[in-house]
Each structure stands twice: as C-alpha cells, then as structure tokens.
Amino acid sequence: MRAIVVSGGYKPSKELLFSYLKEEDIIIGVDKGCNCLYDYGIKPDIILGDFDSAKKEVIESFKIGGSKVLTFNPEKDYTDTDLGYEKAKEEGADEILLFGATGSRVDHMLGNVGILLKALREKIKVEIIDDCNRIFLIDKETSIKGSYGDTISFHALSDTVKNVNIRDAKYKLTNYDITLLEPRAICNEFLNSDIKISFDSGIIMVIFPLD
Structure with missing residues (x-):
C-alpha cells in the first residue's frame, strides 16, 4: 500500500x-x-x-x-x-x-x-x-530509470561510500570512494539507457533536480 x-x-x-x-x-x-x-x-x-x-x-x-x-x-x-x-x-x-x-x-x-x-x-x-526535486536513498546496487538528458546527482550519506561505479551515464565513475557530501558525483546525465550504480558499502542520496 x-x-x-x-x-x-x-x-x-x-x-x-x-x-x-x-x-x-x-x-x-x-x-x-x-x-x-x-x-x-x-x-x-x-x-x-x-x-x-x-x-x-x-x-x-x-x-x-x-x-x-x-x-x-x-x-x-x-x-x-x-x-x-x-x-x-x-x-x-x-x-x-x-x-x-x-x-x-x-x-x-x-x-x-x-x-x-x-x-x-x-x-x-x-x-x-x-x-524542483525527487530525493531518495539507496544502500545497494541499483538501476535507475530516466529520460535522455535528465539530470541526476549522487551524494554520499556515509563517511565513505566504498568503490562506487557509475555506468551508462554521461559521466562514468570507476572504483571511487566518495566521502560524505563530496560533490564528486553531482550533475550527471542520462543517455539512452538506465544508469547503473554499484558500491561495496555505505548510503547514497539520489537527487533528480527538476529545474
């Protein structure tokens, strides 16, 4: 429900x-x-x-x-x-x-x-x-749907989110440790498929800016 x-x-x-x-x-x-x-x-x-x-x-x-x-x-x-x-x-x-x-x-x-x-x-x-925004959290590998050109941002909500990989997005990220609220993974964009994000541990805030 x-x-x-x-x-x-x-x-x-x-x-x-x-x-x-x-x-x-x-x-x-x-x-x-x-x-x-x-x-x-x-x-x-x-x-x-x-x-x-x-x-x-x-x-x-x-x-x-x-x-x-x-x-x-x-x-x-x-x-x-x-x-x-x-x-x-x-x-x-x-x-x-x-x-x-x-x-x-x-x-x-x-x-x-x-x-x-x-x-x-x-x-x-x-x-x-x-x-202006949709906001939710993830704590495991996730495939996120969006339309071509949509903006999406990721923020660490743990001291460190270990070994982050972002695939099938405009800006890739490979085996990177994101620290708490570090602006390393904001303002990414969708291409022609779902964005896939994986990491070993931690919590990530996902933000869809709409403006």
Whole structure:
C-alpha cells in the first residue's frame, strides 16, 4: 500500500500533487499541509499534528467530512512529519511519498532526510518530492530509470561510500570512494539507457533536480 503524506513546508503545485495521486492511496495531512489539501479539494483519510499552523476552519471541515483527526501536544519528541511517517507505516504502507517536506526551515528539511534514513533501515520505500526535486536513498546496487538528458546527482550519506561505479551515464565513475557530501558525483546525465550504480558499502542520496 502507498501513502501520500503532505507536510507544511513548500506547498507542492496542484499539478505535481495530482500527477502522483492514485485512488487507492492513503492520504495523510500533516498540520499546515492540511491547508494545501483543503485548497486543492483533496479529502485526507487522516490529519495529524499539533495544529499550530493549520487553519482552524480547515481542521474543522476535515473533521466534519470524516477524516480521522490525531492531535499531539506541541511539546513532543517527534516532528509532525515524522509522526506522519509513523502513522503511514502503522496503516500498512510500504511506500510513502513525502510532499511539503522541503522549505525554508533547513532544520526540518534535514530532519526529513533523517526520515529517509530511518525508512531505509526499516525497508520502506520513501521519497521526498517537490516541484524542483525527487530525493531518495539507496544502500545497494541499483538501476535507475530516466529520460535522455535528465539530470541526476549522487551524494554520499556515509563517511565513505566504498568503490562506487557509475555506468551508462554521461559521466562514468570507476572504483571511487566518495566521502560524505563530496560533490564528486553531482550533475550527471542520462543517455539512452538506465544508469547503473554499484558500491561495496555505505548510503547514497539520489537527487533528480527538476529545474
């Protein structure tokens, strides 16, 4: 099952959000992200958070409409987005798309990258998606699909990712050890086939820049 979690960072465009929505998805609105769902006429299955930034009339409308409402104390050990991830997992989701998970609050954005790390350990497929990027993590050899000329970037999220090989891309990389956030493998491009990346150990962040 797949879950769509909409948080309170940069608001995804209506076109972007609707391009991903499927009828069978479970939709979770997280605090200010509820405003986005309301504006786009999307009824969430669940809304949650401390609701310090969602509009009261939005919360009331969803409550009347039958959305499940989970309210948390503002003084808590987890961010609202993390609670959204945990709830999606509790509902049985094995794939989760996070929207509104990037924005001007870099502390929250880095925390959401932390959710990607947690999901990787828990073997749940999670992506952060906004109008400019798709972001996900890998910890093993992977074949990545794209169209000719698309840009793709790779960042190490371990102290060292050992023996990295990038094949069938515009810029090849062979038996290279990438250190944490080293910009050695950013701004690559797709050619006429999937890009294949392999490495012996570590975690890599994959970013599809869309702008």
